[in-house]
Amino acid sequence: MVNSRREVREKAMQVLFAYELSREDIEILLESIAGIELNDDEEQYRFAKALVYAVLKHRSEADELIREKSLHWDFDRIAVVDRVLLRMGITELLYFPEIPVKVTINECVEIAKRFSTEQSGRFVNGMLDSIYVKLRDQDRIRKHGRGLIES
Numbered sequence: 001m002v003n004s005r006r007e008v009r010e011k012a013m014q015v016l017f018a019y020e021l022s023r024e025d026i027e028i029l030l031e032s033i034a035g036i037e038l039n040d041d042e043e044q045y046r047f048a049k050a051l052v053y054a055v056l057k058h059r060s061e062a063d064e065l066i067r068e069k070s071l072h073w074d075f076d077r078i079a080v081v082d083r084v085l086l087r088m089g090i091t092e093l094l095y096f097p098e099i100p101v102k103v104t105i106n107e108c109v110e111i112a113k114r115f116s117t118e119q120s121g122r123f124v125n126g127m128l129d130s131i132y133v134k135l136r137d138q139d140r141i142r143k144h145g146r147g148l149i150e151s
Helices: 005-022 026-038 042-057 059-069 080-095 101-115 120-137
Strands: none
Touching: 005 026, 005 042, 005 080, 005 101, 026 042, 042 059, 042 080, 059 080, 059 120, 080 101, 080 120, 101 120
């Protein structure tokens, strides 16, 4: 049983990671990876599914932002887990107005520390912080409710 939003994000990351590697049907991946543990909690499953589909829908926009901010990195050499987490973070920043910026960045950093390389936490933090500043300066961050908590 999944207890926290972080664990739900971890499941979403695992679904997106599997999709990135296999290109299997996303519904099958969602059900087999997230559905088994989240099937008792409809709200948690809905959040995981919404996040996965939003990341896929806005993937090219997120990838463009990642490429802009990773000038000294070859995009294809960024660890797959890190790319997936950056896409998730950017998607939450732009399309989940109820989630505070600080929460989004912190969750992605902690997941990177758990599932990726030793340097991934710092890399994901730096990238998402830089992307957030760019989006904020362009007035593209639209937060409401809990999302208004200052980052």
